[in-house]
Every structure is written in structure tokens, then in C-alpha cells.
Amino acid sequence: MQARVKALTMMEVLFPRATLVRDVLLVLTFTAITALSAKVAFQIGAVPITGQTFAVLLTGALLGSKRGALSMITYLAIGAAGMPFWFSPTTAPGIAAFVGPTAGYLIGFVPAAFVVGLFAEHGWDRRVWTMALAMAMGSIVIYAFGLTWLHVWLSRFSPESSALAVGLYPFLAGDAIKVALASVALPGGWALMNRMGRR
Secondary structure (H helix, E strand, C coil), X not given: CCCCCCCCCHHHHXXXXXXXXXXXXXXXXXXXXXHHHCCCEECCCCCCEECHHHHHHHHHHHHCHHHHHHHHHHHHHHHHCCCCCCCCCCCCCHHHHHCCCCHHHHHHHHHXXXXXXXXXXXXXXXXXXHHHHHHXXXXXXXXXXXXXXXHHHHHHHCCCCCHHHHHCHHHHHHHHHHHHHHHHHHHHHHHHHHHCCCC
């Protein structure tokens, strides 16, 4: 059986010259985009609603698995080093962010970007339904890490609270909107590039 050829990500098509400088700039650009998206935050409890998850999943889809994950590792490393105003306004700065209620979600950014990027490398970002599935899978990865740690944190600091009630149910509607937006935007971007002769 012939092995499937890896599909190019959108950034690889837009910036086709594969160099270390290109990759570093892409990783750092999407690291910064993730940090900026963290400023879109609404506190509704121990876990805020932010634009971070949308940026994380788009990073994976646009950069691919390895660069997407590396961008999230860079994001977490800069935040852990104490960069002010880096995480969401309600998240503790520096290393303290990794012992608070949202620590699991932050760690989940890395595998989530990798998973979505892996799907994009198989062409899933070029069709609405496959892009929706890839984004949903990335969201599940974030929740798997986030809810696991949140359950541990709540059992110590707020044992009467449910991790699902605090860290899942309030976010489902917003996540559905994010998935819908990405499911239209990415295939739409590919369709536009195809019309312009860039595949």
C-alpha cells in the first residue's frame, strides 16, 4: 500500500521557502497571537472564558503538528519565566499559573495543537466537516488535561464543587461557536487560495 503524502499546511503554502528563519518566525508569531488572545477573557468562576483555545487550535491547523506544538511550548515557557500580562488577566503570573485551577488547560495546549496540526497535515483543514472534527478533537484534548487537573485542584480547595460544572458546561456553547468559525474559515481560506492559483 502506498503511503499517504503529507499535505501542506496553509502557512507552508503561503510561505513555501522552508528555512529555519521562516519556522522560527511562524512559531513566534503564533506564540504572540496566543498571548494576545488571552486578553479576551471573561471571568465566570475558577476557569475564565478566553480566546486562547481558539488561537491554540488555529495555530495547530495553520502551522502543523510540530511547529504548532512548539509554538505552544514557547508560549508556556515565556509565561512560566514570568512575562507580565502574558496569560489571561485572571491567571496567576509566572510559574504560579501551573499550580492554579487552569494549569491543566495550559498544559493541554501543547498536545491539542499537535493533534489539530496532525489532522491538517492529512488535509482535514480543507473541508468543513473534517475541520470541525479536527477542532472538536483538539478541544477534547484540552478538556482532558484541564478537567483532570481541575478535579484535583477542586478536591483540595473547593471539594463541594464539580469539575464538570466549573470547567466544562459553561464553555460548551462558546466552543461550539469557535469550532463553527474555524470550520468555515480554514476551508474558505483554502478555496480562496485555490482560486488564486496557490494550493
